[in-house]
Amino acid sequence: MKKALGLFIFLFGIIFSNLSANENFQTVESKDATLVKADSSKEFCNVCGMNLTKYYKTNHVAEFKNGHKEQYCSLHCLAEIHKNYAEKIKNIQVVDTKSLKLIDALKAYYVVGSSKEGTMSSTSEYAFFTKEDAEKFKKEFGGEVHNFNETLKLSKDKLSKDNEVIDEKRIPLAKKGKKIFESMCDTNQLKEFNSVGEAKQYLIDNNTCKNLDAQMIQAVSVYLYNPLYAVDKSKMINIPEDAKCPVCGMFVSKFPKWVAQIQLPDGHNHYFDGVKDMMKFYFNPTKYHAHTNEQISQINVTDYYSLESIDGKKAYYVIGSNVYGPMGEELIPFKNEEEAKKFMLDHFGKKVVGFDEIKEEMVK
Structure with missing residues (x-):
């Protein structure tokens, strides 16, 4: 019985070990990984925070024109940076899946869409120094061979x-x-x-x-x-994607942590990218829309900590803190006075006020 149990444990160990290896194809031992950063982020990707050694076989290194280097766990994370800062990047390296050495990405051959798992992507992308190695990998695990620019474009196309x-x-x-x-x-x-x-x-x-x-x-x-x-999204202010702040013209859905809302009896809503712009509207409604304050049925703001929708007229607001919103200095809302006072002390706020204490000069 003991021998049978021992054999079972041994076989289970082998199976589990193989499963783990399959689940972590990208992982290498620390001694085999080349990490180029020297600061406290040396061991993780600056985009997603994932461990670089655990996903080493898909690592990419970007050297910027100012000499700074960043290491990313995947082509996906590199693509996130490349889409905005391509002109600042001097060169890019990628890990050769076979040798585990860093190689010039522009000279690499990528196997895209193999049966091996991807990193930060549903589609895998593994690079090789030689086309022969890439074709051999493709034959065993499937996929298609592409150069760097083709692979980067494919990655960017599916970022969203x-x-x-x-x-x-x-x-x-x-x-x-x-x-x-x-x-x-x-x-x-x-x-x-x-x-x-x-x-x-x-x-x-x-x-x-x-x-x-x-x-x-x-x-x-x-x-x-x-x-x-x-956050429970059902407790937040629901913002239409095309809603623009009537004061500054920005798309409000880009700033869900700061949104404020004015509701009218006819069902029409105004959305703002912060309490400051909402109050500018509140003090001069006819400047932005043909109605008066007496026609407003409800005012909702976003609680700073919970991000939930709260009654704007019952909220407490911190003025003059070192926390800024999309439009700079803000009146930061809280559902209770205790939290507002604590935030004011922690963030060098000047004052806590109720809705009726907000004056027009405070938002100019």
Whole structure:
């Protein structure tokens, strides 16, 4: 019986090991990975925050014209940067799947769409130094051989679709990250971030959280990058994609964390990219629309912490803090006075006011 049990454990171990290897084809041992960065983000991708060694076989390195180097876990993350900063990039390297060495991406042969898993993408992209190696990989695992520029274009073309899938996967992680952040981190250091990797580096550099393992830090980073992942969307102000702020003309759906809303009895709504613009409208409604304040049926604003819709006339607002909205200095709303006062102290605010205490000169 013991021998049979031992054999079962041994065979299960082999099967599990093979499954793990298949699930992590991109992973290499630390000694085999070349990491080019020297700062606190050396081991993770500055875009998505994922471990570079774990996804090493799809790593790309961009050297910028100012001499700075960044390493990305995938072509997907490189494409996110390349679409906005292509003119600032001097050269790009990619990991040769066979030798694990960094090679010139422009000279590499990519096998796109093989049966091996992709990194940050539903379609895999593995690079090789020689066409012979690429064809051999293709024969075994499928896919098509492309050069770098062709592969980069394919990646850019599906960025939106891939990001939709990534966003869905990040929702449960961000909800965990929110709980961790609120219980184990300095919440006074909450700020805006352009990427998960940027949030992760900030947490590390500022020692924002205590006793977090790698998975916990990643969860918190995902949450801080986009707190909307952790919010019940049904409790937020629903913004039409084509809604423009009547004061500044910007598309409001781009700023869901700051949106404010004025409702009229006839069902018409006005949307604003912050309380400041909403109040400019409120004080001079006929300047922007042919109705008076007496015709307003409801005012809704977005609570800074929960991001939920709250009654604008019952909210408390912090004026003059060091936290800025899309239009610069803002009147930042909170559902209760206690949270507003704490935020004011943490962020050097000048004053907490109720809705009726807001004066026109405060928003000019």
